[in-house]
Amino acid sequence: MRYMATYDMMETIRNTNQFLGASALAMASYPAFAMFPNPAMQWLAAWGEVTERTFSRMVMKPDWNIPPFVGSNGQDRLVSVEKEIARDFGDLIHFKVQGRTEPKRKVLLVAPMSGHYATLLRSTVISLLPDCDLYVTDWHNARDIPVSAGKFDVEDYTLYLVDFMKHLGPETHVIAVCQPAPLTLAATAYLAEEDPKAQPRSLTLIGGPIDPDATPTEVTDFGRRVTMGQLEEMMIQRVGFKYAGVGRMVYPGLLQLASFISMNSETHTEAFQNQITRVAQGEAHEHDKHNKFYDEYLAVMDMTAEFYLSTVERIFKNGEIAKNAFVVGGRHVDIGKITTVAVKTVEGSNDDISAPGQCVAALDLLTGLPDSKKASHLEEGAGHYGIFAGRSWRNNIRPLVLDFIDANTPGKKPHRKRGPHQPDPANYNVAV
Incomplete structure (x- = not known):
């Protein structure tokens, strides 16, 4: 049962960050703030936009979007x-x-x-x-x-x-x-x-x-350093109550993503900092290089x-x-x-x-x-x-x-x- 609780805790953290990003974007975009332009509000809106997009993509299966x-x-x-x-x-x-x-x-x-x-x-x-x-x-x-x-x-x-x-x-x-x-x-x-x-x-x-x-x-x-028992103890959890596979033993996608990012944490941190700056300065767009890469990279699935x-x-x-x-x-x-x-x-x-x-x-x-x-x-x-x-x-x-x-x-x-x-x-x- 603790594995199921851990799975739901990870989903709760992801959901909370998505909510915080959306809330920051909505608040900083409030029309009344435009009366007194403030770079801090632009940065907050940019942080919210990037954060909300990032955490929402983690549970979405991307479309193929094959062009003619x-x-x-x-x-x-x-x-x-x-x-x-x-x-x-x-x-x-x-x-x-x-x-x-x-x-x-x-x-x-x-x-x-x-x-x-x-x-x-x-x-x-x-x-x-x-x-x-x-x-x-x-x-x-x-x-x-x-x-x-x-x-x-x-x-x-x-x-x-x-x-x-x-x-x-x-x-x-x-x-x-x-x-x-x-x-x-x-x-x-x-x-x-x-x-x-x-x-x-x-x-x-x-x-x-x-x-x-x-x-x-x-x-x-x-794979050589870690025993199978250690892998099963550290990596395997039960799917939480939110999904149809409730109770199934899986290697969660969010846990995999944490491993992917930790391997090149400095590179990813810099990429997101730069994207927030670009959004704040109005230089980013929906299908820019950052979004095209991370929309796919962040979309993970449980095995x-x-x-x-x-x-x-x-x-x-x-x-x-x-x-x-x-x-x-x-x-x-x-x-x-x-x-x-x-x-x-x-x-x-x-x-x-x-x-x-x-x-x-x-x-x-x-x-x-x-x-x-x-x-x-x-x-x-x-x-x-x-x-x-x-x-x-x-x-x-x-x-x-x-x-x-x-x-x-x-x-x-x-x-x-x-x-x-x-x-x-x-x-x-x-x-x-």
């Missing part, structure tokens, strides 16, 4: 989001492009379940839509899932991916970003034994911890306790994927059974979460896959976020990924024209 794009015929293409498969813990959603008649690459983008919503990949989605028929895993906030729905751990996550891949069919190309990379690899291996014809054509793993011990980081060091704990224990501490010892439903999943799915890994040289070496380790596990179907890419100067969003993704990584997809699609022409001395896109930075 110009099609090949010069007409605007509107994009709608449709549920392809609805499940208790996550949906498979489809970004349907209105008026599109020409077939595009069918791509499944596997979003992380690591504290943020799938909308964290909004810019990735926007960049892929003109060239791909895109599907995305949209995971649910555990606080909104009734206890009656049961558990959800790494095995259940893997089986969800198996079902999604089966539904989309063998012409699918899968891109897994960060946390789901090892489980997506396991799901593909699971299909290789259970239903080989349902395997995707290609698998691109971006910045995922396939072998966390290959290149230790602060994240892996933390089920069993998913968080099993991820730490089985992926990081025991290294079951790295040792090819992962088990689903009592059955060993042998990654070496993947023999036809082309696999490419993408890493960033400055990635401090999944450092270079952790993701490319997947290629060594693919003992049954010929080298001609293995490829890797290391993006110089890119951090963790940069390898799936931002300039590095747009200018370098995205074209390489599309080339890799095309090279493993029968009858498909390459995405880009290559010079006479450039390698085949199936083997850019070929792994040997």
Whole structure:
């Protein structure tokens, strides 16, 4: 019961700060104060506006807000989001492009379940839509899932991916970003034994911890220092009475957010101080750089306790994927059974979460896959976020990924024209 009280206490603190921000903004904006202009009232209104917005975003799921794009015929293409498969813990959603008649690459983008919503990949989605028929895993906030729905751990996550891949069919190309990379690899291996014809054509793993011990980081060091008992005692709480998942054991989003911010507290403090100054001076606006980033960054979701704990224990501490010892439903999943799915890994040289070496380790596990179907890419100067969003993704990584997809699609022409001395896109930075 104390865990439920702790969960409700965190929500009470968040709610109180949101109320204080809204109250300060309303009071400082009172018309009578305009008769005697005072910089202190402008600053108070700015503080209230930033504070209210900040704490309200913590419990809101951001909208996808996918803008229309110009099609090949010069007409605007509107994009709608449709549920392809609805499940208790996550949906498979489809970004349907209105008026599109020409077939595009069918791509499944596997979003992380690591504290943020799938909308964290909004810019990735926007960049892929003109060239791909895109599907995305949209995971649910555990606080909104009734206890009656049961558990959800790494095995259940893997089986969800198996079902999604089966539904989309063998012409699918899968891109897994960060946390789901090892489980997506396991799901593909699971299909290789259970239903080989349902395997995707290609698998691109971006910045995922396939072998966390290959290149230790602060994240892996933390997992080594803390015992499972300590993690369960410090991180796990019961959902409070306000939400449909009341009583469910979770790793709360607000607690995750506190951890995220504490890692770079000085940077975040300076960012908010500067934003308050900009608001007070009338230089900020609804969709400025600060708001666009923090509206997404602050929107956090609870993870089920069993998913968080099993991820730490089985992926990081025991290294079951790295040792090819992962088990689903009592059955060993042998990654070496993947023999036809082309696999490419993408890493960033400055990635401090999944450092270079952790993701490319997947290629060594693919003992049954010929080298001609293995490829890797290391993006110089890119951090963790940069390898799936931002300039590095747009200018370098995205074209390489599309080339890799095309090279493993029968009858498909390459995405880009290559010079006479450039390698085949199936083997850019070929792994040997």
